[in-house]
């Protein structure tokens with residue numbers, strides 16, 4: 001059932017980020033043209049008064065929260081305060097402003113890494129808050145869990161049809177390829193590319209953890225799907241439902257880039273959660289499924305990376 005018109009005013013927060021930009025592209029592709037955006041320079045979402053004034057003036061029909069302070073293990077470890085404070089402020093301000101201004105539709109983005117470190121696999125939505133968090137990203141996780149709970153509380157208390165999506169690891173165009181702050185897949189792409197054709201490449205950890213990867217265009221399709229449909233639940237996992245080891249991923253990225261050198265594993269670096277695989281049956285039942293398979297997605301991302309190597313984004317966390 002479509003719950004939103006093509007002329008609906010949709011505010012995409014974080015439109016210059018990997019996910020936000022893909023959401024804007026997907027909305028345009030599906031015929032939505034009334035899309036509102038603001039850069040963080042124009043609207044700092046940590047500022048409550050500014051956010052309330054903006055949402056009150058614009059009165060959007062829908063809000064997509066793809067703005068966040070995002071990064072890998074090292075970035076979380078280096079900037080714990082920003083990962084907790086910035087994310088709590090961004091989501092609390094936007095969710096509350098949407099509610100107070102009676103915005104009918106809101107999609108909040110959580111992340112698979114906020115589930116407990118040792119959650120049974122594959123992870124179901126109801127496993128949230130059932131065990132210890134992965135210590136390296138607890139700051140980000142606590143902030144994101146707060147956002148999920150704000151959305152849940154609004155549905156329970158005010159019957160708001162707001163939804164949280166929990167994407168697995170995303171990759172694709174406009175990803176963060178900065179080795180200080182990036183996630184595993186873009187970091188591999190950059191390392192293999194820079195070591196071409198046969199210099200050795202050192203990767204973090206043992207290579208044994210298992211991970212699931214979803215192309216960002218598929219994640220954007222899930223966001224638009226959530227805007228267009230009425231959901232029974234407040235929380236939905238978004239993924240492919242299949243995982244591979246980091247070693248297998250490395251071999252895939254190596255073959256896509258054409259690198260032929262040795263891969264060395266630095267086991268002094270942390271592995272993170274041993275396995276992270278989403279149970280995506282809830283979203284499948286609602287009618288959504290991913291389209292882009294991993295190898296094809298990596299090829300497309302590598303082509304994008306090579307084309308944009310000179311302008312790839314660097315760390316932007318303000319400490």
Ligand SMILES: NC(=O)c1ccc[n+]([C@@H]2O[C@H](COP(=O)([O-])OP(=O)(O)OC[C@H]3O[C@@H](n4cnc5c(N)ncnc54)[C@H](OP(=O)(O)O)[C@@H]3O)[C@@H](O)[C@H]2O)c1
Pocket residue numbers: 013014015016017018019020038039040041043044045046065066067068069070086090109110111112166167168169170171183
């Ligand atoms: N990347 C993944 O693998 C992944 C996986 C699961 C879930 N997610 C979720 O998807 C969402 C977006 O992630 P992403 O990878 O697209 O992040 P990203 O590329 O780093 O983009 C984040 C965006 O947030 C905006 N932002 C940050 N702080 C802001 C502030 N104080 N005020 C206003 N805007 C601010 C930035 O806007 P400006 O460019 O204007 O500065 C930036 O464009 C996050 O909620 C994340 O948790 C991502």
